[in-house]
Structures are given as structure tokens and as C-alpha cells.
Amino acid sequence: MNQPFIIPTINTNENGISVFEDIDFSVQQRGGLFISDQIGAQNFRLRKSDVGYATDFHLAGDATFISIQKGSLKIEMQNGDFKIFNPGDCFIAKDNLPENIEFDSEIHGHKASVVGNESLQAIHIKL
Template identity: 70%
Template sequence: MKQPIIVTKITTNEEGISIFSKNNFDVNKRGGMFLTDQIAAKNFRLRRSDVGYSTQFHLAGDATFIIILKGSLKIELQNGDFIIFNVGESFTAEDNLPESITFNDKIHGHKASVIGDEPLEAIHIKL
């Protein structure tokens, strides 16, 4: 069945506030699999963060597709909404501000923390 692949996305609304939304990637049947069209990427990095690692509120900078390989990562927004991403799950971090808005860590961005009792390992793919 030709259903889109849905990936959680952190983006910004018209006021520059980080929000969760969804990316729907259409797929095409190729042989016995369903593939999206090619998605351009700049590079990728492997990441490890220790148990207890956390950040302050920040923006993504470059859009990044993140795949969790080990551990759990909690992403929290300014309004308290959060999603916990576990092994095998992925998301894109794309929240950024237009040049006309100055970043304020009390209003903008998201924060991340490694939760649970094992370190985080992930793949970061810059888009």
C-alpha cells in the first residue's frame, strides 16, 4: 500500500515559536520497496551523549535529520510540550528564526536531554 512516510518535525510558526509538526514524504513503488524521491543532504555525523546530558533552549541552525540508535532523547518546547524519541525513531530539527527576529531563550527554541540509564547514540544528517 502506497502510504506516505511521516516524520516528526520541529519547526517555527509565524511568530518564531518552535512547534512540533509532521513531514509527509510521498513514496513510489520500486521493486518490492517503497522509496521517497532523493532528499539532498550535506553531510552526516555520529553522535554520543552521556546519561544526564541536556541543553539550554536553542534553535536547530542547519536543518538536521536525527535517527536514534541507542538510548532516549527528550525534546521539549517552550510551552512544555515534549516528545521522547527512542531507538529506531527519527525527527527533523528545522526551527530557525528570520533575520528580523532576535533569538530569546525565554521565548524561542527547543531543548534536548538524554533520559533513562543509557547514553544516547544517534546519526545527524545535515539537510
């Protein structure tokens, strides 16, 4: 029996605009646990960012699974939509543009900032 396993994802819509989308990585019961099919990964990195860290609008480039270990990370879209990810939360950043569209920081991408009074610690897994 499949069980939903929803992961918030930063994706690019048909107009090249970064948007939040929930992706279902359904899991199946196997020997007393629920687990997904294998998902290929290339590498992982450990991340730390200080309180007050913030980026300009940018694209993910390579698809990356991010798991928050400590602190809180706010991800904001160009239209003002945002989500705050806390310890135990995860998301995938995979917004990118086709080669024929040039990045415009007034239109494309998302930005990230550490919020609250605790530094951020996260794991980045390149997919």
C-alpha cells in the same frame, strides 16, 4: 501508489515559536520496496551523549535529520510539549528565526535531554 511516511519535525510557526509538526515524505513503490524521492544532504555526523546530558533552549540552525540508534532523547518546546525519541525513531530539527528576529531563550527554540539510564547514540544528517 503513494504511501505516507510521516517524520516528526521541529519547525518554527508564523510567530517564530518552535513547534512539533508531522511532515509527510510519501514513498512510492519501486520494484518491491517503498522509497521516497531523493532528499539532498550535505554531511552526516555520529553523536554520543552521556546520561544526564541536557541543553538550554536553542534553535536547530541548519535543518538536521536525526536517527536514534541507542538511548532516549527528550525534545521539549517552550510551551511544555515534548516527545521522547527511542532507538529506531527519527525526527528533523529545522526550527530557525528570520534574520530580523533576535533569539530569546525565554520565547524561542527547543531543548534536548538524554533520559533514562542509557547513553545516547544517534546519527545527524545535515539537510
